[in-house]
Amino acid sequence: MKTTLHTDITVRDICDGFVYNELEGKGLFGLSGKLVIQPEYQRNYIYADGKKDVAVIESVLSNYPLGLIYFNKVNDNLFEVLDGQQRITSLGRFVTGKFAIKDSNGMQQYFSGLASDLQERILNARLLIYECEGTESEIKEWFKTINIAGEALKTQELLNAIYSGPFVTLCREEFSNSQNANVQKWSAYISGIVNRQDFLERALEWVSRGEVEKYMSLHRFDTNINEIKAYFNSVIDWVSTVFIDVESEMRGLEWGRLYEKYHHQPYHPLEVSEWVKKLYADPYVHNHKGVFEFILGGMQDTKLLDVRVFDDATKRKVYSRQTEESKAQGISNCPHCAMGHEANRTKIWKLSEMDADHVAAWSKGGATDISNCQMLCKTHNRAKGNK
Ligand SMILES: [Zn+2]
Numbered sequence: 585m586k587t588t589l590h591t592d593i594t595v596r597d598i599c600d601g602f603v604y605n606e607l608e609g610k611g612l613f614g615l616s617g618k619l620v621i622q623p624e625y626q627r628n629y630i631y632a633d634g635k636k637d638v639a640v641i642e643s644v645l646s647n648y649p650l651g652l653i654y655f656n657k658v659n660d661n662l663f664e665v666l667d668g669q670q671r672i673t674s675l676g677r678f679v680t681g682k683f684a685i686k687d688s689n690g691m692q693q694y695f696s697g698l699a700s701d702l703q704e705r706i707l708n709a710r711l712l713i714y715e716c717e718g719t720e721s722e723i724k725e726w727f728k729t730i731n732i733a734g735e736a737l738k739t740q741e742l743l744n745a746i747y748s749g750p751f752v753t754l755c756r757e758e759f760s761n762s763q764n765a766n767v768q769k770w771s772a773y774i775s776g777i778v779n780r781q782d783f784l785e786r787a788l789e790w791v792s793r794g795e796v797e798k799y800m801s802l803h804r805f806d807t808n809i810n811e812i813k814a815y816f817n818s819v820i821d822w823v824s825t826v827f828i829d830v831e832s833e834m835r836g837l838e839w840g841r842l843y844e845k846y847h848h849q850p851y852h853p854l855e856v857s858e859w860v861k862k863l864y865a866d867p868y869v870h871n872h873k874g875v876f877e878f879i880l881g882g883m884q885d886t887k888l889l890d891v892r893v894f895d896d897a898t899k900r901k902v903y904s905r906q907t908e909e910s911k912a913q914g915i916s917n918c919p920h921c922a923m924g925h926e927a928n929r930t931k932i933w934k935l936s937e938m939d940a941d942h943v944a945a946w947s948k949g950g951a952t953d954i955s956n957c958q959m960l961c962k963t964h965n966r967a968k969g970n971k
Contacts, residue, residue, distance in 0.1 A: 601617050653667065860876075869890070902940070915929065916930055941958050
């Protein structure tokens with residue numbers, strides 16, 4: 585790979601012919617049409633938060649360096665921004681009046697309202713630009729290793745770069761587009777930020793059953809995204825049909841895995857809704873996130889709920905009563921061991937070797953009080969756990 589350092593390109597040069605696409609959230613072109621600011625494999629513009637974008641302008645006004653910018657030379661008349669897209673887009677948006685900064689009196693100032701010496705200071709600022717020339721794979725491999733200052737690339741952003749092509753482009757239009765009207769609905773079940781590729785990451789994880797890289801590589805040159813869209817919508821439709829109420833704890837659950845495991849089972853949405861309410865209201869249920877899988881699995885696996893355990897005083901009381909009675913009868917103080925035929929039939933366990941158990945299962949309405957408590961050795965308690 586060949587690299588050349590340029591120190592003479594100014595903000596004025598870069599912003600000549602700057603085009604920003606509001607709808608796609610992308611800086612498109614600059615450098616009199618010779619620069620593609622956002623190649624396919626680049627992420628969307630994420631600096632438009634009134635802080636990072638403003639900081640770029642303030643740095644230039646204070647003559648602070650903006651850091652290295654990398655261009656990929658496609659040919660003599662075409663360059664792509666490899667690294668620096670956020671900074672360049674901020675400069676372009678400011679110069680074209682898309683956002684304002686605060687001046688020394690705290691007043692909002694757009695570029696056109698700045699004193700002309702300040703305008704000139706911005707336009708004449710020089711950027712440090714590394715121009716790189718190499719094969720696509722060289723460029724991509726290298727892109728994978730550079731770390732954008734302050735805003736490290738997320739895994740999915742890297743994967744989008746590595747597997748760039750028509751499939752990623754179409755996927756991003758659907759799953760990374762904050763203008764997509766479905767985003768609000770999806771947000772009930774998926775956590776993260778749409779333009780940081782978190783939704784696309786989920787969609788890929790679900791359809792590929794966790795084999796994201798393999799899937800992306802296999803579909804890289806596909807010109808449609810029918811499969812991933814259909815699968816993603818099936819998961820979302822299934823969740824929203826089974827669970828008619830949206831709870832905040834549903835966000836970020838492993839819906840892809842749950843869909844695979846349970847979508848062939850029939851559920852009665854109204855009954856499910858009653859159960860969710862009941863479990864949410866139950867003071868013994870500690871983990872509300874586990875409620876959904878608990879219900880899907882037929883309300884067997886109480887571990888998912890992190891049910892509140894018996895307190896220490898109760899455990900000690902039950903332990904000493906059980907132990908006294910067992911010693912008198914010459915049997916184990918674990919009632920299950922006592923019924924068995926193994927060596928543990930007469931074993932007296934220490935308190936620390938036992939766990940408290942609900943005699944009548946908590947999930948069947950058994951109370952968490954002393955009358956419903958028995959101590960079991962850890963092995964037997966674990967064995968009973970899911971029943
Ligand atoms: Zn036992």
